[in-house]
Amino acid sequence: GAGVSQSPSNKVTEKGKDVELRCDPISGHTALYWYRQSLGQGLEFLIYFQGNSAPDKSGLPSDRFSAERTGGSVSTLTIQRTQQEDSAVYLCASSLAGVEETQYFGPGTRLLVL
């Protein structure tokens, strides 16, 4: 595909359930980012993967959040025991190596926790 893809596009879940969000970056992009955007708010950095380096997890809000990136490509963000405050749009972006490179964003996953 030409761009970053994310799935599902929408997810409704009940409080306490676990959810998995998937991101397929642009082929060849070694850097992958996860962000969260609550309604009417700015982007909140969650985690950053760069090649085979240890990920920067400094933005993860709690230990209920985790992410992995298999084979340097697809990434999965997992939220365990979801809470209502986890409701947001979760955005994934990828870029070529180097932070001066353009980040290309996926369409996002809209998560609603009831």
Next chain:
Amino acid sequence: QKEVEQNSGPLSVPEGAIASLNCTYSDRGSQSFFWYRQYSGKSPELIMFIYSNGDKEDGRFTAQLNKASQYVSLLIRDSQPSDSATYLCAVTLYGQNFVFGPGTRLSVLP
């Protein structure tokens, strides 16, 4: 604590005018600076990045960086209604954590 601040707006300008969007940041070690545009309900898209003091121009857009004042701005010349969006400023430190500002809503009035 790294912080990036922007006026939330809305900033309203008439069509054809210059729109000036401002951003300040708290971390003096910040290295790279980005401006993203986000239309309502859409994902952000990069407009420009800058990492040297001074001006950088790309079409109708000019980014201005002043590291001494910890200030970065985006000028949009000949503003068009299609420029109406939220503009996000982002800052990075040594390629690590991206910090985004809350965004400024721009409205260009026909």
